[in-house]
Amino acid sequence: MSIAKVKGRGVKDIPQERLDALNDGAEATNLTECLAVDFAKLMRVVLPQISVQALTEMEAGAASGISQRMRLAASIITRGLGEGAITQLAHHSSDTVRGWCCFMVGQRSDLSLDARLEAIKPFADDPHFGVREWSWMAVRGDLAANLDETIRYLTDWAQSSSERIRRFATESIRPRGVWCQHIAQLKQKPELALPVLASLKADPSIYVQDSVANWLNDASKDCPEWVQNLCVQWQASSSSAATQRICKRALRSIRA
Numbered sequence: 001m002s003i004a005k006v007k008g009r010g011v012k013d014i015p016q017e018r019l020d021a022l023n024d025g026a027e028a029t030n031l032t033e034c035l036a037v038d039f040a041k042l043m044r045v046v047l048p049q050i051s052v053q054a055l056t057e058m059e060a061g062a063a064s065g066i067s068q069r070m071r072l073a074a075s076i077i078t079r080g081l082g083e084g085a086i087t088q089l090a091h092h093s094s095d096t097v098r099g100w101c102c103f104m105v106g107q108r109s110d111l112s113l114d115a116r117l118e119a120i121k122p123f124a125d126d127p128h129f130g131v132r133e134w135s136w137m138a139v140r141g142d143l144a145a146n147l148d149e150t151i152r153y154l155t156d157w158a159q160s161s162s163e164r165i166r167r168f169a170t171e172s173i174r175p176r177g178v179w180c181q182h183i184a185q186l187k188q189k190p191e192l193a194l195p196v197l198a199s200l201k202a203d204p205s206i207y208v209q210d211s212v213a214n215w216l217n218d219a220s221k222d223c224p225e226w227v228q229n230l231c232v233q234w235q236a237s238s239s240s241a242a243t244q245r246i247c248k249r250a251l252r253s254i255r256a
Contacts, residue, residue: 011036025094027128034130035066037096039073046089046097047077054080067179070134074103083108090122098126099134106138113146117153124168132164136172137180143172144183151195158199163207169196170211176218190219190226197230202240209246216250224254 014036018026023041028034040058043050054076061072077085077100086101105111105119116139123135143150154169171177173193175186186193193215200212220227231247 022094022096025092025097027093027095028130031130034096037094038062039069039096042094042096043073043076046092046094047081047085050077050080067137070099070103070138071107073100074107074138078104078107086119095126095128095130098123098128098131102131102134102138106142113142113149114153116142117157121165125162125164132168136168140172140177140180144181144185147173147183147185147192151193155195155199158196163203163205166200166203166205167208167211170200170208170215174211174215174218176221186219187222190216190223201234201246202238202242204242206245209242210249213246213249216246217253220250220254227251228254 011032014022014033018033019036019038022028022033022036023038024045025042028037040055040062043058044055057076058073061069064072077089081088083104086104089097090101092098102120102123105116105123108116108119111119120135120139123131123138126132126135143154150173154173157165157169160166160169170193173183173186173196175190176182197212197215200208203209203212216227216230227250231250234243235247
């Protein structure tokens, strides 16, 4: 997740009253609060019909990393209540609960790639930073496994009026990414993603610019000359301040 913890604060610094609110379904305001949520307590509140066995399984996974717990929660809910629970929970006040929905979408075996992307799109456009991160993490494996098709769909997403959707188009397929497995094919051949990247080389949104720059910075770890040459081409063909900013940030590891 690309949001840093609040400086000088950890989970232990969150007041008990605030922890209780988070576990009752309040929305987290920063990553530290996201990490503090007790999934079993939240699940008991949100889904009173869930079985004791399911809650016990969730409690047993409490020491796992956040990504593993998100996947586990999604699996538990799907097994207990079926895929229809996504509809029930998709608009819940808790960003964690909406995040569970992301992974429920990602775990569905009956969806084609285009259907999976359409199902994840509302979460990719969610107002909460955490849900937006979970949205791409939840489907990244499927995107990476069907890369040619993925690039075609995400090239269209890069034309969206929503900066959140445009940012998903690059963030979801970063060669190295954050808190996720790398995409070996894009590390070796970053040019495969050019249709998406080129669509966003002068994007007016800093949110999108940062993602494009981070994508290229990832690529520079394996293909530095390719990134350098691409930035030279972009800067020569565009006088946009956005393009200049993207290229400067994209080259930061090479110039360091």
